Amino acid sequence: MYEATATAPVNIACIKYWGKRDTKLILPTNSSLSVTLDQDHLRSTTTSRADESFAAGDRLWLNGKEETIKEGGRLGVCIKGLRAWRKQVEENDSSLPKLSEWPLRIASYNNFPTAAGLASSASGLAALVASLARLYQLPQTPSQLSIIARQGSGSACRSLFGGFVAWREGSDAAGSDSLAEEVAPREHWPEMHALICVVSDAKKGTSSTSGMQRTVETSTLLQERLRIVPGRMDAISKAIQDKDFESFAKITMVDSNSFHSVCLDTSPPIFYLNDVSKSIIAVIEELNRSSGKIIAAYTFDAGPNAVIYALEENMPKVLGAINKFFPTAEESEDPFRTTAEDLPASFDYKVVREGGWEKGAVKSLIHTRVGDGPRTLGKEDSLLKESGEPKVLA
Ligand SMILES: Nc1ncnc2c1ncn2[C@@H]1O[C@H](COP(=O)(O)OP(=O)(O)OP(=O)(O)O)[C@@H](O)[C@H]1O
Numbered sequence: 427m428y429e430a431t432a433t434a435p436v437n438i439a440c441i442k443y444w445g446k447r448d449t450k451l452i453l454p455t456n457s458s459l460s461v462t463l464d465q466d467h468l469r470s471t472t473t474s475r476a477d478e479s480f481a482a483g484d485r486l487w488l489n490g491k492e493e494t495i496k497e498g499g500r501l502g503v504c505i506k507g508l509r510a511w512r513k514q515v516e517e518n519d520s521s522l523p524k525l526s527e528w529p530l531r532i533a534s535y536n537n538f539p540t541a542a543g544l545a546s547s548a549s550g551l552a553a554l555v556a557s558l559a560r561l562y563q564l565p566q567t568p569s570q571l572s573i574i575a576r577q578g579s580g581s582a583c584r585s586l587f588g589g590f591v592a593w594r595e596g597s598d599a600a601g602s603d604s605l606a607e608e609v610a611p612r613e614h615w616p617e618m619h620a621l622i623c624v625v626s627d628a629k630k631g632t633s634s635t636s637g638m639q640r641t642v643e644t645s646t647l648l649q650e651r652l653r654i655v656p657g658r659m660d661a662i663s664k665a666i667q668d669k670d671f672e673s674f675a676k677i678t679m680v681d682s683n684s685f686h687s688v689c690l691d692t693s694p695p696i697f698y699l700n701d702v703s704k705s706i707i708a709v710i711e712e713l714n715r716s717s718g719k720i721i722a723a724y725t726f727d728a729g730p731n732a733v734i735y736a737l738e739e740n741m742p743k744v745l746g747a748i749n750k751f752f753p754t755a756e757e758s759e760d761p762f763r764t765t766a767e768d769l770p771a772s773f774d775y776k777v778v779r780e781g782g783w784e785k786g787a788v789k790s791l792i793h794t795r796v797g798d799g800p801r802t803l804g805k806e807d808s809l810l811k812e813s814g815e816p817k818v819l820a
């Protein structure tokens with residue numbers, strides 16, 4: 427049987443990708459940089475199988491539900507690109523099975539909500555690329571594979587690496603140099619932790635894809651942002667190399683705010699942050715002020731959920747602040763068994779609205795950390811039945 431199963435991680439950007447110069451090839455208007463999160467907690471798992479005896483046509487199931495693979499669509503483009511690379515491999519060695527000519531069956535599961543602003547498209551497309559690259563025994567490097575993943579969803583290219591990852595915008599019109607590169611592996615700064623505050627896991631109103639295009643078409647502020655981002659890319663890369671958390675945090679927060687500003691400068695305006703998100707910003711800013719140094723950095727993607735980066739040693743303080751003002755509806759298990767600490771003595775409670783937030787304003791918390799890149803699993807982890815249909819997972 428010709429089959430491969432891979433998992434891929436979620437990544438959350440510190441320098442945001444927002445805008446395309448080519449919508450078909452998914453070429454960005456600026457470089458971006460992210461932290462890959464630990465797959466022990468959040469991951470997409472994908473099994474790909476090629477079999478001569480399958481009925482013609484490729485099929486893919488996401489969380490047990492079949493998705494259509496359109497020719498020229500995002501999934502179709504990724505599969506086509508990887509197949510072409512497999513064909514080259516077969517042309518160089520005629521003894522190999524002609525997997526490139528056989529239909530595919532692909533099953534994928536996300537162990538967290540899909541399309542809820544938790545970057546499922548990033549881990550999902552990266553897992554698809556990683557599993558097919560393995561099935562096809564491709565010689566390409568992760569950076570080369572990221573060129574294919576990028577065409578599935580821009581941010582997915584960064585999920586082909588662990589640690590701290592840059593997506594270089596590149597200059598080639600065909601996109602050959604618009605790819606992901608490792609800035610530093612997870613082992614360089616394993617103390618980097620992240621706390622995801624799930625404010626809403628409902629499907630968002632304006633998708634990243636359509637929102638960013640509206641920004642490109644209508645925002646004048648975006649031009650200003652594009653002038654500033656290259657300097658920020660250099661500065662945050664240096665902060666990572668130097669393990670300088672304060673600089674890392676300052677840049678992360680200012681870039682998140684810059685991204686949400688260009689959303690507001692879009693016509694019609696796009697609002698991703700809600701009152702709970704803004705209150706989390708106020709609490710983290712005050713936690714930093716009252717701690718006498720920057721110990722936490724918030725960042726928000728195209729939705730209201732906060733991701734708070736902090737070093738492991740400071741997570742008790744961050745958890746203390748979030749627990750105090752945003753009691754969650756669901757009890758979340760902390761894999762690190764962090765004990766929340768009291769707020770600093772000079773913390774000004776007035777930054778949070780009177781009476782505080784009702785239980786469930788933040789639904790749940792996910793405490794995770796920087797993680798590794800895609801992993802290959804064994805046969806026992808296959809998501810496909812003998813027949814090529816997806817297994818039903820509990
Ligand atoms: N495991 C997967 N395999 C293949 N495709 C996936 C997978 N997970 C998600 N996707 C694709 O990504 C889409 C969701 O992307 P979308 O950008 O709407 O949400 P998100 O990635 O969760 O949020 P965001 O990117 O804004 O953080 C799904 O509808 C599906 O097409």
Ligand SMILES: C[C@@](O)(CCOP(=O)(O)OP(=O)(O)O)CC(=O)O
Pocket residue numbers: 438439441442443444452458547578579580581582634635636726727728
């Ligand atoms: C705000 C972001 O999360 C936007 C992600 O956009 P997508 O990668 O989801 O967009 P497409 O390329 O159209 O699929 C910022 C980021 O991850 O850098």
